Amino acid sequence: MNSAAHEPAQRLRALVTGAGRGIGRAIALRLGEEGALVACAARSEHEIERVARAVDDAGGRGAAIPMDVTDLASVEEGVHRALEFTGGAFDIVVNNAGVFSVHAFDAMSPATWYRTLAVNLNGPYHVTLMSLRGLEQSERAHLFNISSIAGRQAFEGNAAYCASKFGLRGLSDVLRLEWAARGIRVSTIYPGGTDTTIFDDVPGDWDRSTMNQPADVADVLWAAYLAPHDANVADLDVPNPRLA
Numbered sequence: 001m002n003s004a005a006h007e008p009a010q011r012l013r014a015l016v017t018g019a020g021r022g023i024g025r026a027i028a029l030r031l032g033e034e035g036a037l038v039a040c041a042a043r044s045e046h047e048i049e050r051v052a053r054a055v056d057d058a059g060g061r062g063a064a065i066p067m068d069v070t071d072l073a074s075v076e077e078g079v080h081r082a083l084e085f086t087g088g089a090f091d092i093v094v095n096n097a098g099v100f101s102v103h104a105f106d107a108m109s110p111a112t113w114y115r116t117l118a119v120n121l122n123g124p125y126h127v128t129l130m131s132l133r134g135l136e137q138s139e140r141a142h143l144f145n146i147s148s149i150a151g152r153q154a155f156e157g158n159a160a161y162c163a164s165k166f167g168l169r170g171l172s173d174v175l176r177l178e179w180a181a182r183g184i185r186v187s188t189i190y191p192g193g194t195d196t197t198i199f200d201d202v203p204g205d206w207d208r209s210t211m212n213q214p215a216d217v218a219d220v221l222w223a224a225y226l227a228p229h230d231a232n233v234a235d236l237d238v239p240n241p242r243l244a
């Protein structure tokens, strides 16, 4: 049989940052299961290569896009390559790449503050700036910003992380207003603790058995994408039911 017979008429076109591990990987695979073209961006090339092949195996088509979201030139080049892969449009862009650390304010180095803001807030700014022309080419464009429960609520030791994630919410809220007339939807997702490598190097007593799974966040994202265009999908919580 002609393999073209299996090709969906129109595949969804997506860019996911931080796609090499954790929540970003789960989102890439979820979109792959829906048959999407998924541009998988991060710095660790062996990880995004592996995820891109897993997207293929899931039924979509993946491409590994090396990108450091803190570096505008790297983002510009990566988004350019991603748009070549998708044919010039993005239906879904996910600002997911992020870092996390815990320090009391007076024990936190300026380098930690700058790094956290660079990845978690400047990163989404860079990716959104460069991706807008791709989103504008879609009939059903949706930007997702992965904030955190720490983007709604303060936690001790999270000065930089909370500032970055509250800031990301502010960016989302402004873009939602500015882009409403263009039909581009903007959602902020606030996951609770999720079992990923983000905790590997963070001292603390993390009980991963009570945490969400990365796929829980991917399921919320996909449900929001499918929601009717006039549905309110602005702020999406993914709480920890096991912590109730």
Ligand SMILES: NC(=O)c1ccc[n+]([C@@H]2O[C@H](COP(=O)([O-])OP(=O)(O)OC[C@H]3O[C@@H](n4cnc5c(N)ncnc54)[C@H](OP(=O)(O)O)[C@@H]3O)[C@@H](O)[C@H]2O)c1
Pocket: 017, 018, 019, 020, 021, 022, 023, 024, 041, 042, 043, 044, 045, 047, 067, 068, 069, 070, 096, 097, 098, 099, 100, 119, 146, 147, 148, 149, 190, 191, 192, 193, 194, 195, 196, 197, 198, 199
């Ligand atoms: N896990 C949780 O409990 C939790 C809860 C709430 C919100 N979140 C948020 O969810 C997002 C994903 O977290 P996760 O838990 O899945 O983390 P993770 O397992 O540590 O994965 C982080 C991903 O981000 C990428 N990344 C980090 N710095 C980057 C940079 N400068 N440029 C490009 N990519 C970069 C990493 O790849 P490279 O290092 O190879 O670049 C990796 O693919 C983050 O924004 C995080 O704040 C997580």
